[in-house]
Amino acid sequence: NAFPVGGTFSSGMAANAINPTTGVITPSLAAPGTNTFVYTYTSGPCVATQTGSFNVSQFNTATLTGPLVNLCNTSTPVNLLGIVQSTVTGIWSGTGVSANVFNPNLPTGIYTLTYNTSSAPNATLCADSRTINVSVLNPQQPTISQVGPYCNNAAPFQLSAAPNTGT
Secondary structure (H helix, E strand, C coil), rough: CEEEEECEEECHHHHHCCCCCCEEEHHHHHHCCEEEEEECCCCEEEEEEEEEEEEEEECCCCCCCCCCCCCCCCCEEEEEHHHCCCCCEEEEECCCCCEEECCCCCEEEEEEEEEEEEEEEECCCEEEEEEEEEECCCCCCCCCCCCCCCCCCCCCCCCCCCCCCCC
């Protein structure tokens, strides 16, 4: 809002981020950081101006581009930045996460990982966050009961393994 009414707004901002008549600012058209504008009021032959400013921070999305498939506890570590839309200012956290890499060398379970982004230059203004659940499987190591020795003309025999649900 400017007083007296009837003046015009102008700026050096690209793409007309400020409407010259109404002074309505479209933040997406302004540059991140401090933006300066001028309000000019004309009364007869006299011209008066006042300068103002506003700050805009760049929003950095935490949108994920895909899931993480089930992992074995022996799987190689996964760089989590490979499943995000934007890596600008983003950082992953959660059990098994270090430097944006998830190491699944964990007990069987479902682990919640969180991706947080911040804005710039004001990091607290428009932060964003997403979570993903990652399933880690740590199957029991099978054991096989020792058999034999047998001759090649011996009768068929049954192998025994635990757990007995494998193939």
